[in-house]
Amino acid sequence: MSLEEPRTATLDDATEAAEREFARGWGLVATDLDGTVIPRERPVSARTLAAFAACERAGIPVVPVTGRPPRWVTPLAEEAGLRGQVVCANGAVVFDLDAGEVVRQHAIPVEVLREVAARLRPAMPGIGFALEAVVGFRREAAYATRFDGGLEQRVAPFEELLLDAPPVVKVLAKCPGTLSDEMVAIAAREMGDLVNVTHSNAADSLIEIMAAGVSKASTLAEVAGDRGVGAAGVVAFGDMPNDLEMLRWAGRSYAMADGHPAAREAADAVAPDCGDDGVAQVLERLLSRR
Secondary structure, X not given: OOOOOOOOOOOOHHHHHHHHHHHOOOOEEEEOOEOOOEOOOOOOOHHHHHHHHHHHHOOOOEEEEOOOOHHHHHHHHHHHOXXXXXXXXXXXXXXXXXXOEEEEEOOXXXXXXXXXXXXXXXXXXXXXXXXXXXXXXXXOXXXXXXXXXXXXXXXXXXXXXXXXXXXXXXXXXXXXXXXXXXXXXXXXXXXXXXXEEEXXXXXXOEXXXXXXXXXXXXXXXXXXXXXXXXXXXXXXXXXXXXXXXXXXXXXEEEEEOOOOHHHHHHOOEEEOOHHHOHHHHHHHHHHXXX
């Protein structure tokens, strides 16, 4: 097999039967982006773009569901030929690509932001916070970033970041030397149901915090419901802990073979690696079985 030749997975009987049953009534594709359809340091493949286009022609919308903020989603959506709504910031924002505007947001109250910082600082010494607001990105100096400062609205102590009470939709926290899985466990212990905590990169030292009850699944349910599609008609794809609720909620779900163990455990089945066009392989099969 040449490197350019598309790879196709072999299915077991149970997966094949489940896909045939699901394909009779599915109505929406919900997919994570990074690590699911976007391989590391590579663009979305031609095979994946073709699968998305085929779904749209069949009247099955493709809804990206990502941890990215809207400003990082728009160029990718244009590349993939996607339109309509995108679930961003792990469910905290819904962005309409056609209108170019936020149509839903689930902000974290300022008093909760203060409580998050107060509880996590003693539990994770050296932690630094950043705030993702609809109007921009702001951070403490202790939150190191690899991105161009032009993306930042403000770098200041935590309390100063809150002075104008921005609608914060996601808190990011870094604690060098503590892996993301461990950070999530500590944060869950310290904060309980005050907020929803997850991560999207096991190799990093970074967690993502949304308002209580907000997840990719909760907001995807709203977006799908607006289209008259319930959970039973949604096929979902993901690879990381921030996808867990979505993978459990959808009528049919796939974790990427090279994804986080927790994602593989939460999903109904495992798709081939992101780099092997795993999402496209599954969509091609489902379309052929309608």
